[in-house]
Amino acid sequence: MNEATRFPPGALPGDTADPGRALFALVARLFPICRSITGNGVRETLAILSEHVDIAVREVPTGTQVFDWTVPKEWTVRGAFLRTANGRTVVDFADSNLHLMNYSEPVLRRLSLEELRPHLHTLPDQPDLIPYRTSYYSRDWGFCMTHRDYLALPDEEYEVFIDTELADGALTYGEVFLPGETDREVLFSAHICHPSLANDNCSGLAVLALLAQTLARRRNRFGYRFLFAPGTIGALCWLAANEEATRRIDHGLVVSCIGDGGGPVYKRSRRGDAVIDRAVDAVRCEGRRVATVDFSPFGYDERQFCSPGFNLPVGLLQRSAFGSFPQYHTSADNLDLVQPQHLASSFRMILDIVEVLEGDWLPLNLSPKGEPQLGRRGLYSATGGHKVTSDVTMGYLWVLNLADGAHTLLDIARRSGLPFRDIAEAAARLKAGGLLADAGPSA
Amino acid sequence: MNEATRFPPGALPGDTADPGRALFALVARLFPICRSITGNGVRETLAILSEHVDIAVREVPTGTQVFDWTVPKEWTVRGAFLRTANGRTVVDFADSNLHLMNYSEPVLRRLSLEELRPHLHTLPDQPDLIPYRTSYYSRDWGFCMTHRDYLALPDEEYEVFIDTELADGALTYGEVFLPGETDREVLFSAHICHPSLANDNCSGLAVLALLAQTLARRRNRFGYRFLFAPGTIGALCWLAANEEATRRIDHGLVVSCIGDGGGPVYKRSRRGDAVIDRAVDAVRCEGRRVATVDFSPFGYDERQFCSPGFNLPVGLLQRSAFGSFPQYHTSADNLDLVQPQHLASSFRMILDIVEVLEGDWLPLNLSPKGEPQLGRRGLYSATGGHKVTSDVTMGYLWVLNLADGAHTLLDIARRSGLPFRDIAEAAARLKAGGLLADAGPSA
Amino acid sequence: MNEATRFPPGALPGDTADPGRALFALVARLFPICRSITGNGVRETLAILSEHVDIAVREVPTGTQVFDWTVPKEWTVRGAFLRTANGRTVVDFADSNLHLMNYSEPVLRRLSLEELRPHLHTLPDQPDLIPYRTSYYSRDWGFCMTHRDYLALPDEEYEVFIDTELADGALTYGEVFLPGETDREVLFSAHICHPSLANDNCSGLAVLALLAQTLARRRNRFGYRFLFAPGTIGALCWLAANEEATRRIDHGLVVSCIGDGGGPVYKRSRRGDAVIDRAVDAVRCEGRRVATVDFSPFGYDERQFCSPGFNLPVGLLQRSAFGSFPQYHTSADNLDLVQPQHLASSFRMILDIVEVLEGDWLPLNLSPKGEPQLGRRGLYSATGGHKVTSDVTMGYLWVLNLADGAHTLLDIARRSGLPFRDIAEAAARLKAGGLLADAGPSA
Structure with a gap:
């Protein structure tokens, strides 16, 4: 399996390097619609999103019991x-x-x-x-x-x-599933129940729709599941109908307020040390690291995914954190707050997170006694004695040293302080040189 | 079992809201007596304390072997x-x-x-x-x-x-045991061997005697055991006679130097992470948090309770730490150093710690898949969209989210940053609403 | 077994209290020789070192396969x-x-x-x-x-x-083994392949040769193994020939750049929490603590010893860290950079580390219920009531309190903040007094 083919880093929505315009255009179309937790606003929104990716539209009848809740009238x-x-x-x-x-x-x-x-x-x-x-x-x-x-x-x-x-009517939500090479899944979720609020959450809907469109064109190791569902009751409807499926979710992100220039801020999953909680550390957005805060049981649908009966490895990714910006839940959360360049950088950040999840694996050093001779494989400077060593060489040395079956590439990137891409590249070359075995994906 | 009945927070010694006068009066009576590790000073002191609570007076004959020691002549x-x-x-x-x-x-x-x-x-x-x-x-x-x-x-x-x-004579110590609803116990201990030193330890004797008086009037979940014993040899006499009983001790505090205006300072138990070590974090004294220091094997009878053969979850609670205030072990440790208002605030702090120990339990979320619908139970704001959520609501959400059998109320209070009382209140309401089961007391 | 006999702290090379002159003289003799990873420079160097301690000279023929490497031409x-x-x-x-x-x-x-x-x-x-x-x-x-x-x-x-x-010829390395009272070993290693570089590593060769000379005159609990081998390929030759022996290594240090006035700096073993990683905290050099840095897979032969297939508890001890001083790998790394007093203090620091390793053991309190009565054994002040307690008394109390089978003397020194020597002295006296059993060496 060729990593590069599987996940070409440059591919972006509409085959353009600037996804900002397409994302903003989509936010602008979604903005005027009056959405709620049920009703035609949701259906109209899903119809627009469906122009980018096939969405299965689910209708859950009024009165349906979902856990402790009942689907309300439409x-x-x-x-x-x-x-x-x-x-x-x-x-x-x-x-x-x-x-x-x-x-x-x-x-x-x-x-x-x-x-x-x-x-x-x-x-x-x-x-x-x-x-x-x-x-x-x-x-x-x-x-x-x-x-x-x-x-x-x-x-x-x-x-x-x-x-x-x-x-009496129904609650409507949309679901996209892109099968992967394995049966393990990544969940992305955005709430679809807010009316004319641009950042919260037309931005999330647009970014995830175009992310689904992008990933649908590729071969992915993970299956990718996207939920566009009304807050709380919609997530609960999906959870109630998919209890078995939740066991296949290795990583997940709830995405909201993703179109402004703040943050990014990541709220960790309830587990606190899931792979997704560490993967966000490996990416940057507009040159900045992702600030992380501990899980708390208030926010968006991570509340449901992280309830103790599910405890899924799902965090919340935002630019400005909900409740923290003055436009939040007011008429000022409009198309002036959301900007194409911020939508684009958020989109790229999430693609980078996907790249980490896809590209993480568990390397096994096939020559673990001493260092293998990198020089004769062209992986080490022929001339010795220099005062410093290149990051490239350090990447090889770190991967070999930690490829003991207890460290994934993401672990090695964190431990070494080197960028994930460099570690992944070093590991790919060492594997190509017969020095590493792939002990499978991380989970 | 009604929590409120079990532990009415307002009840204080002499049925007055100001325990300071009663405590100071008791300190003043004890101060002039010449106490030592044996002798009539101890007996006289116990007789005065017995006016507040029934004290069993134990006499251990000279020459009795207790572990590595021998009871000395009187x-x-x-x-x-x-x-x-x-x-x-x-x-x-x-x-x-x-x-x-x-x-x-x-x-x-x-x-x-x-x-x-x-x-x-x-x-x-x-x-x-x-x-x-x-x-x-x-x-x-x-x-x-x-x-x-x-x-x-x-x-x-x-x-x-x-x-x-x-x-030849005896070593004398006093013991109070207030049975609880369970066979688990809390140990309070104050040394009774110092002569005219007011803070060290007439203050501890007075505070614990009135604490025993207060707890004797209530129903308590734990049994409460109070020791008024000479330092080292007295504690060893009790331990030697009660090795089996020590296994029932879930929490304990040695109390000394508790009447001045400093601190409070808590020295953790040898275990370092016992419930008592965390419970002190949940209370305040004169508006201040309790400073905590690591266990060290020098001080009062926590030295014996925390010796490796017992390793009991017993810490040391003080206002000014022994050895740290200039009056320590001098004639200036007199009735000017100890003040009614500080005795009262120390007393209330210890009552608050008791309240934490009594009120801590292990909640189990009976509706762990997703959040239960708090709104229809009147536990959630009917109108949505507000920018912030009340601490009351956050209390419900934190308790529900962490009620997975791995977190006690005290754990939840620490994790959430909310006051223990608020978490306990939220848990009581959720339990009353059928959303929580009580998996038993914490230990 | 008498600890004092086994390891007389004052004994230094040449039976003098100032090892600096002997060390510097040795560095000065080694400095002019043109060493490489093979050849007569290595043999000449080993011959000089052999004047201080018997060195077994190993010759590994050109073309010998060692793990992933081949011994090169001479x-x-x-x-x-x-x-x-x-x-x-x-x-x-x-x-x-x-x-x-x-x-x-x-x-x-x-x-x-x-x-x-x-x-x-x-x-x-x-x-x-x-x-x-x-x-x-x-x-x-x-x-x-x-x-x-x-x-x-x-x-x-x-x-x-x-x-x-x-x-075609051979790769040459030197090995010293000093048997100990047990079959457990301590490994010291210095690279012998650099030409006229005084600090890197004539200093390491000189210090280890005189350390071997010193330890050879004593009875030691551990066996001590010294390697004077060319970097990388030399260490690999030894590892390949001694795979079984590596299992006996409880502690190890690679020593280089040990003669200048900087540092000391210790790079932890790959394990990160080995005894050797903690032992360096217990010593001082020229009044300073040893700065420690995390393991990284670049440096000297700790790279090989800490490769995942061996993962030995071996760290790197230096004064100024390689690559960090301007003279590193230049003609300025000469006899002006290395000074007798720094060689002497480094030597003493390593002897102190040896003393920690030799003197560490696992004490078991034979009187674990309460404190034993130290006073009747002359180990406690006869008069009570003083405001502070001596470090000597605190040493006894700490050792007794932590002598539960889970803490070595080194652990107790770290936990108490008292010097290792004081804790070792306290433990020796308590053992002599029948209060402690020796549950064996730490590992």
């Missing part, structure tokens, strides 16, 4: 506004789908401002931004608006018009 | 002074029991100042303080005095009068 | 120079054996300066120094010279005269 929204008595529209879903609290029940009423206030959500500290609010599992309704507009509301009667429907 | 002191030839008393036991070296043999002699000098103990660096000296196991006699008085001694003949007795 | 050099057309000698082996690239093949040619340049080696950054270069395993020839002389070479024709011979 939510449809046709329109919503708030009008003064004299007919002036003060909030309109047509302007921004954030204006309507997600999963609002249908309402057609007249209310005084006092009666209305508990249903109005604002951000007093960010008075020009509309917050994002949901009420999936508790029957409620509400409008989200800027605090500035809220303060300007005249004290009069208002007409509340919320034309939504909560009816 | 020491009785009726008086002692040093007089000049013309009848002026220069040192008198009646003024301070520190003046007489503890375990001095009887003497009635006339000596020149030169002959006397080897028997006079002073502190040149602290010329106004009387040192504390002992000679338990080597027949000797001596006077302790201020260096200032020593320098003023005229060069003449002196009358030495030491009216003591070393005779 | 190199003999009778003279070499470079002359201008008009007969002016510009480089002459007679001036410095560094001038001729080691293992240069015989040449008798006339070349233009342009043709000559690829064969001239200089140090542009150190224009007044001659570099050290080798070409053992690739047929080549070359001259090494100062960059200043190189720049002054007139552009004319040159006569190259290299009177060397590469012929």
Whole structure:
């Protein structure tokens, strides 16, 4: 098996070296759609993503029991506004789908401002931004608006018009599986339930769709599974339907907020020392190392993948960490926050992580007693006595010294301080020279 | 079993919220008594402590073999002074029991100042303080005095009068045992052999007596055993008589120097990672964390409890560490050094440690696949989308995520960075909600 | 067995307290010899070292297969120079054996300066120094010279005269074995293949020869094996011939660059936590601790001893680390760099390490329940109450507390922070007092 054929490092989406434009274009198409944990917004989003890679669309009927949860009624929204008595529209879903609290029940009423206030959500500290609010599992309704507009509301009667429907239907999610040479799998997951929030998570959807498109064109050692599912309930639906399959997952990443210029920040898996937790150390993004933080049970669907009953080796990869940037969960998480160059560098970082996972293996030194004579194989300087040794030579020496069956290439890269690519290259040459055996992939 | 009933946090000695006055009053009563490793001072002290809690008084006869040691003769002191030839008393036991070296043999002699000098103990660096000296196991006699008085001694003949007795008798120690709901035990120990030293260790005796009084009024999961025993030989007497019982000790604290305003400082058990070693991290004293230092084989009776043949999970809790404060083992360790408010805060800190030990258990998530739906149980915000999550919610999520049978509540508190009380509260609610099983106490 | 007899700490080479002069004299005798990985320079060096200790001289014939290598032809050099057309000698082996690239093949040619340049080696950054270069395993020839002389070479024709011979012969190495009371061994190794480089490694050869001389006069618990072998191929020859013997090696040190005033620096064995890796922490050199660095697979023959097929507990001890000092592998590594007092302090440091290895044992407390009564054995202050305890007493207490079968004396020294000698002394006295059993040497 030729490593180079299996994973040509240069191949990028659309066969171009600049994936930023394609990624941004996709984010821009997904942005306006009103998504929720169920409904046509999800289906429309999956249809667009399917232009890049074949996606199996799964529908889980309302009422289906998944672990401790029940699939809720499907939510449809046709329109919503708030009008003064004299007919002036003060909030309109047509302007921004954030204006309507997600999963609002249908309402057609007249209310005084006092009666209305508990249903109005604002951000007093960010008075020009509309917050994002949901009420999936508790029957409620509400409008989200800027605090500035809220303060300007005249004290009069208002007409509340919320034309939504909560009816038996289904929860929809998308799944891509790219078979690999082995039955071991890598899981990538992005939540698909947020409405017009560009970084959280149109960016994740776009990056993973084009990643799937890229990997589909290659031979891969691992199978790659991509989930585009509504947060929590969607991940639980997949887990409930695939309990056996989870045992084949060797590595996984939840991806969100991946299009801005911050970070990158990686939250380790619950295990804390999984291969994926170490693989992120071997890559760079815009010249920076990936900052890592310990697992905590709050965030995205790593919460479910890392629940104690599954405890999968799945971490969370982001640029700016959720909750840490001011635009988070507001109308400012828009197409200005997400930039083509950052999408491109995030995409390349994830490809580099894939390269580490694909390229990691367990070398066995076939000449373990003393060093083999590298010089006669052209792998060592013919002239001796120099004060320093090249990184190339050090790569050979480190691989040979640690190729004892207890260290993968990733381990050797970490121990030596040399880049993973250099270690992988050294190992490939030593293997070609008959000095190493491949004891199989790492896991 | 109701946690709240079992351990009402507010209950304090004398049913008052301010235990400082009661503790100080007890210290003040114990202070004047001339204690040693044997004799009536110990019996008198135990009689006073018995006003607060039933104490079993043990008498171990002179000559009893305990491990490598032999119980010494009982020491009785009726008086002692040093007089000049013309009848002026220069040192008198009646003024301070520190003046007489503890375990001095009887003497009635006339000596020149030169002959006397080897028997006079002073502190040149602290010329106004009387040192504390002992000679338990080597027949000797001596006077302790201020260096200032020593320098003023005229060069003449002196009358030495030491009216003591070393005779067959017994070593006396006190023991309290409060049975618990289980047969597992917590050991508290304070040395009872020091004469008029207030912090070292009237403070420890007082705090543990009132702690026993408090715990005796409650139902406790653990049995609580309190030892008021002479240093080294007393602890060895108890260990020799209770080798089997030591196997039931899950946690233990030696308490001394607990009434001043320093520290607190905790010296870890020899094991270094016992539950008690971690429990002290979960409490505060006067707003401060407990400083911890590694075990070393010098100090109080943790030396015996942590000898390799027992290796009990017993640490040493102090305010100012022995040997580190200038009043240590001098006449300045008096009722000015010990303060009611510090006694009270130390008392509360130890109660908080007890609360951790009592309240720690091993939770098992009964719904470990994915998160259970907290919202329908009223344990999760109905409205979603907020930027931050409350500590209450984080408590639920941390407990559920780590309730895999490998983490106690104390472990979860440490891992999450949340206060133990909050984790215990979250676990209690999750258990009440049927989401957790109690896999038993931690050990 | 009397520890003091077995290892009298004061005994030094030549029965003098100042080994510096003897060591420096030996370095000075070895310095002028032109050594290589084969040839008479090695034999001449071994003959000089044999004046101090019996050395078994091994000859391994050209063509012998050792693991992945073949013993090369033996190199003999009778003279070499470079002359201008008009007969002016510009480089002459007679001036410095560094001038001729080691293992240069015989040449008798006339070349233009342009043709000559690829064969001239200089140090542009150190224009007044001659570099050290080798070409053992690739047929080549070359001259090494100062960059200043190189720049002054007139552009004319040159006569190259290299009177060397590469012929079937042998590789020579020396071995000393001093049997010990047990069959466990300590390995010391120094490379013998460098020509006129004083620190690298005349210093190592001299220090180990006199160390062998010193240890030969004593009874030792361990057997001591000394290798004086050419780098890489020499070590491999020994390993290939002694695979079984390597299993008896409990500790080992490669010694080089040991005569200058830097460091000391210790590179840990590949195991990283071998006894030798901890023993160096217990000694000092010129008042300084030994700096330690992690193993890396580049350096001296620890590369072979620590190859994964052997993985011996062998570290590298140096003063200034190879490659880190400006004189390294140049003509400035001469008798000015190496100083008698540094040779002496290095020698003493290694003797101290030997003392740790010899003196380390596994104590078992025979009175493990509580502390034994040290006072009646004269091992504890008769008068109690002092604020601090002597290091002597702390030594007893630490040894007794940790003498549980899991801690060697070296472990106890590290844990207590007390000097190894003090712990060893305390243990010896406790053993003499019947309080400790010796559960055997550490390994």
